[in-house]
Amino acid sequence: MQDKYIFLDIDGVLVKEDRPEEEIDLDADDLQTLKFDTQCANRFETIVRKYKNVKIVISSSWREIFTLNTIKSKFSDDIAARVVGATPTKSYDVDKYYRYQEVLDYLRQHGLEENPWVAIDDIAEHFPPSAPVIVTDPFEGFDEITALELEYFCLTTGKF
Template structure:
């Protein structure tokens, strides 16, 4: 499947994969047109403070944006557990069995256009 034709989109991984694999292992797991957009991982939050956050992945995204002086950037998460984000966060919920499919691509495209 070809990725949504949003050529300026950049991808940051917030998956638990980042705990297991070094960065260079992750991009080849995706289609080439998506892999070239992967620019990094979200940071790990301080373990002493993570219990303070109800939406942990959301906090990781916000911390990534802060660390990269991109707090005002548009972003959207793609996650199989949308409960990691507050209800008003831009999230494309995917089915962990089907992954990122045509329906997910359509929803993502709506966020990015």
Template structure:
């Protein structure tokens, strides 16, 4: 199972004017990931555009950072795929999957911007941008992970 992870509006509220609030929901997400050790993480956040994978991994606890296996490419590099998929973030997910060794692997995405994905996509755990990964989001993620038998 791959979890495609956004940051802004997920790991902290968006907008987030207080830098001390950055990643305020990271401990909650890491606890979920510890309960599902087979889940690997791919960063889909725009933070990937200005930081390397190792810089991104630094934000996470050591046991979780080792499970962050990559970052999605930009949809701009896949105009033909965007034309087929029609949604930017989902195009990035599909492009990453197609370039992986397991393009058929099951996946979920945590994101606050549903308009970047196909409507009613069952793979999406949508968060409230102004809140982030709260109790409700955690419950929905856990339910989806349990439903796929992880």
């Protein structure tokens, strides 16, 4: 079975935004207190667990602050084992859709251009309208609806 790839954002997906009035600056000191929203993470992991050909690539800005192993440690062990990498960071200015460009770079670098993929992100504008993106509400995170969308991607080869 062909591997499928989930390009996963974290803030607004597995970590809900609940204090919009506060500017949250992530740094290493916050590491101990940062954890995924339990419900959102459980929902996500339950689906991934069911589909053994699904792999996860971190596309969140967390990858610029934390090591991949640190990010993986926030997942359950069996799901952490499915996190195969993180997207490269664009070293030059991209006009727009920079997260999409980073996804394409990852696919190219790993020879995965033909593999099905989907991104999960709370900011639709990071991607062109035609891109396969499951867009979360940052205040709800990965909820029942987006879980259905991911399940659909895992079962078929595309997005709703």
